[in-house]
Amino acid sequence: MSDFDLSRIIKAYDVRGIVPKEFSARVAEAVGVAFARVVVAPEGASRVVVGRDMRDSGPDLVAGFARGVTSQGVDVLDVGMCSTDGLYFASGHLDAPGVMFTASHNPAAYNGMKLCRAGARPVGQDTGLAEIREIAQELLDDAGVDGALDGGEDAGPAARGSVSRRDLLGDYAGFLRSLVDLSGMRPLKVVVDAGNGMAGLTVPAVLGDAAGLAGLPLEVVPMYFELDGTFPNHEANPLEPANLLDLQAAVVAHEADLGLAFDGDADRCFVVDETGAAVSPSAVTALVGLREVAREKAAGRSATVIANLITSRAVTDLLGAEADVVRTRVGHSFIKQTMADHGAVFGGEHSAHYYFRDFWYADTGMLAALHVLAALGSQPHPASALADMYTPYTASGEINSTVTDAAAVTDHVRATYQAAYPDAVVDTLDGLTITHWDGHHPKWWFNLRASNTEPLLRLNVEAADHDIMTKLRDDVLSLVRKEDA
Template identity: 40%
Template sequence: MGIYKAYDIRGIYPGEMHEETAERIGHALAAYLKTKMIVVGRDARESSPSMSRALIRGIADAGTNVVDIGQCTTPMVYYAVGTGKYGGGAMVTASHNPGKYTGIKLCRELAIPLSEVAGIREIERAVAAMKETPAPSADRGLVAQSDILEGYAKHVRSFLTVPKRPMKIVVDTANGMVGKFFRQVFEPWPLEVIPLYFEPDGRFPNHEPNPLKDENIRELVAKVRETKADFGAAFDGDGDRCMFVDEKGERIPSDFVTALVARRILAKERGASVVYDLRSSWVVKEEIEAGGGKAVRDRVGHAFMKATVRKLNAPFGGELSGHYYFRDHWFADSGMIAFVHMLNVLMGDSRPASAHSAPLRRYFATGEINFHVRDKDAAIEAVTKKFADGRQDQLDGITIEYADWWCNVRKSNTEPVLRLNLEAKTAARRDEILKTIIGIVGPPETEGGH
């Protein structure tokens, strides 16, 4: 797939992506954005300091000023761009990928993402056209450092809308960037935080920073049960995602989190739109509508979700992958703000976390299942024909719906796989349809994509 992905630029360091790549991307980004100032941040990977310096050098050599905010989370870059009214931002990170990877996430003014739809392909072409790294401009840009933590902490805390009460929470930041800032952000609140892997370490020695995979939340689950915590939270490597387990250590599916947060927000903004991705349970649409909101179904991917949330001025949107989008955070995602909204749900009600999610467990889902298939289009077409009498749409891959079950089969935006999500009114029906689809597509592989 190359290093230029659907939502970011990412590859193995230094074989696929290195400092010269980053410097040239800096030149191309400055030329594309045509702005006076770009924010740059970085994660804790061992390659990130040198990759960040190279990126900054390229931007400045192209004649654009840089605000270097140092180690940070991706949502902190969005905050810096939004509050500073800067023309764009770049985060040196490979997100949830293992430590051998490097990457860059990009946005323009107002934290609007660059993606393959707008921006990344143009930068790819510009870099490809460079026979060598361009010489510095005669009017080289200036580089200034900035510490934004105090302002960002206040921004995150501003999303709490219920009276604070003591809670015991296990938090796993996976040696990613959230651990560096979590205590300072939430120190004023009466939270007993039991930390797991708070020390930033870009080698990720304890587990991959991808909370979608059950294997990466095993310690979190065990610690929640051991300490009798109220709930647990797991962040990814760059802090734009957060996932949750209840007081029993059971995962609260991310679409259930979307439903719970939506109901809380709609209690104050009845009639507002809430955007959810098409992999989400029937429960999400039902809960949004029961709360007086307009349920808006969208295709998978942060570039698409952010655009729809912004277009509708929706206060909130959620994806099955654990990305949650907030109007008052420049329509961008933030794991810490999602954490605060979970506090709104649980602090605002004396019931345990499991009692909130239990009523939502009214259907039977497979979770997201991956298939390695040579001819993905042919596989999708075969599934489409098999269930031709069902309601179908092609918003993203193929979605098929019957009275008692539905499924979506789509090509991943980030990996060379097909992804299946299937839900039914009974476990038996779910298993029956899954067996049929496996018979068409072939054996499944692993969990944990997005």
């Protein structure tokens, strides 16, 4: 039996583990064999595109994965260091399956993989990842079932695949620029916190002239652009407020118009206004969604926008008059699938993932950033005024509570609120959502959903004003924590 238990690191959407204890070059090689068999061969593809972030363990893991893929007679195109959305671009642009080696915002000891089919279509638990895990585990447990990891006679085609390299950064930057009208922008000063992640490579290419593109009317003040997978300044996870503090202070100190923060693999983008206040990802969803809808309507097409169920009601209120708004569960695999099913032009999540039809339904924080810059630069008001337009309500943010029986606690909360508010709308699309909004006073909603990986209940609350939100938040939390006590 192998020392590696892949059920610990291959989850519903990706691969994530400590190197080399849980995730080694040998594991990457086994996954490469399985990926070639499960994804590449059935699609008739001849090559796999591979990229990596700045973590020190990346080159060895990529080399192991390439050994596995090429053992099956499939070529590997190594695009080197890139952002996750840069890998999605490569997969879409070249119409090839792809793999990104990254652990996103996880600490330096971790690395992982995000896998996709040709056209950046995601590979998740129900779309091949479970089968990949099973095959890879068999290969590791049996020291190479049919010799695939050790060059045995049944390892694969007699002709191994080849490994070639190509830099696609310039193509990526040019493609993103082509999707947003940046003409007529007023000059802006923008502080960008790359968190020592891949935005240190992509921001100079997309927002600057490092990839040979024409300069934009932007003065970019760089923070932590040095690519360093040890994250010496702060965790590369802007979703945590503590990791935005440096950016917020710098925006004020530099009297900048805007601040942008990216996570480790630079697929998520967070926005800070000129006062140093964080702008809600829901506000960004509404802003970008309206821009994409307007572009569709100008072309004579109707538009659909996707939003997960814990984005602000402002998204539905503002976009609903212009487009069909479809709610979906939390999680990128759900939103990508729903977007494809509806042909949606745009999708947004509370976690600052933004998805675009014209980017193969994949998420790209950099494209969302371009939209925010274009919107701010096309009018005279400061970012705070622009954000206020898209933030009419008050939200709690996500609050976690440790529980021993999430289902029982949720049932208790549901029964309590259904008894108190019999006219409220209840749905169970993703956990429990109770809504007291349309035609009601006071206006509020909350969502309570269980974590897939931890004994936690996650609470999100929104209301028409702060006092209502605070009371509802505290009342629900009291029920959750008292019931579980």
